[in-house]
Amino acid sequence: MRQNGNTVLVEKNAGTGSGLGNAAYIEAGAELVDTPREIYDRADMVMHVKEPQPSEYELIRENQIVFTYLHLAAAEELTHILTMTGSVNIAYETIRKADGSLPLLTPMSEVAGRMAIQQGAKYLEMAQGGDGVLLGGVPGVDPGTVLIIGGGVVGINAAKMACGLGAKVYVLDTNLDRLRYLSDVMPSNCFLLMSSPAATRDLITRADVVVGAVLIPGAKAPKLVTRDMLKTMKKGSVLVDVAIDQGGCFETSRPTTHSHPIYTVDGIVHYCVANMPGAVPRTSTIALTNATLPYAVEIANKGWKKAMKENPEIKLGANVVRSKVTCKGVADALGLEYVPVDSLL
Secondary structure: OHHHOOOOEEEOOOOHHHOOOHHHHHHOOOEEEOOHHHHHHHOOEEEOOOOOOHHHHHHOOOOOEEEEOOOHHHOHHHHHHHHHHOOEEEEHHHOOOOOOOOOOOHHHHHHHHHHHHHHHHHHOOHHHOOOOOOOOOEOOEOOOEEEEEOOOHHHHHHHHHHHHHOOEEEEEEOOHHHHHHHHHHOOOOEEEEEOOHHHHHHHHOOOOEEEEOOOOOOOOOOOOEOHHHHOOOOOOOEEEEHHHHHOOOEOOOOOEOOOOOEEEEOOEEEEOEOOHHHHOHHHHHHHHHHHHHHHHHHHHHHOHHHHHHHOHHHHOOEEEEOOEEOOHHHHHHHOOOEOOHHHHO
């Protein structure tokens, strides 16, 4: 950012959890400031990882660019606040390439998918409330069964980890082309099936770990596992809802934290931690920055209007711009008026 002539403000100790001390930012040419308020007062663009928190709502200024994960389809209050500020809110998770891929969601989906199996395996342990199954099994004992709903970036990374442990892995997806691709790259203990309610109902009765890995960009996640289905599952099995930032894809999901990650419903352990990659910040910080930096530089160098006019990927990131909801998925989820961002350019 400095090489492009931009001034960079960093809150003191912001990078400590990621192994980046204040001296590293100073050496790179940043100015350290004491509080978020000073950043909001002085900055044209504010970058986050997590969405703006309630303590920041009053700090966001008119025409200020907020560039971060927003997940507004599951955040009615935040959406309302952002429409009141007149700010320009660009969401990492809806920036999309021409091939449909989500470049700023991908690195965190990779981390979350791999973590989903680590956490699922941990909470299968009896001391953690699970049914006491080792996912990989041992010679003479059946391995555990993992059901992954969704074969996208989260799903394939979860499947890689589960297959590597030696589990019996089922991946459900509605896209036959994706299933064909996965068939070519996944090992023989990964079974790929067309997703349907019937397939889900059948496989969930056998699963020790179920990973919810479904994403509809910018919109609320569909509820694919109902409360009734929990009654058919093995007691002590584990649901890991990676879609929780978008509202969750299990009917019984509610957001949890890294300090209190699980709860139990009908004997089924639920792991629904929002921002799962926050548990491994050294890996996540570098992975995310690798992806976000080119877009951040372009927005900072050109301003948001020119950047959106010249780069359709950035334009798709527009969620709330100058009090208008400019992401159709968010507008539909919250029953708000949708205004195409082109009308504001």
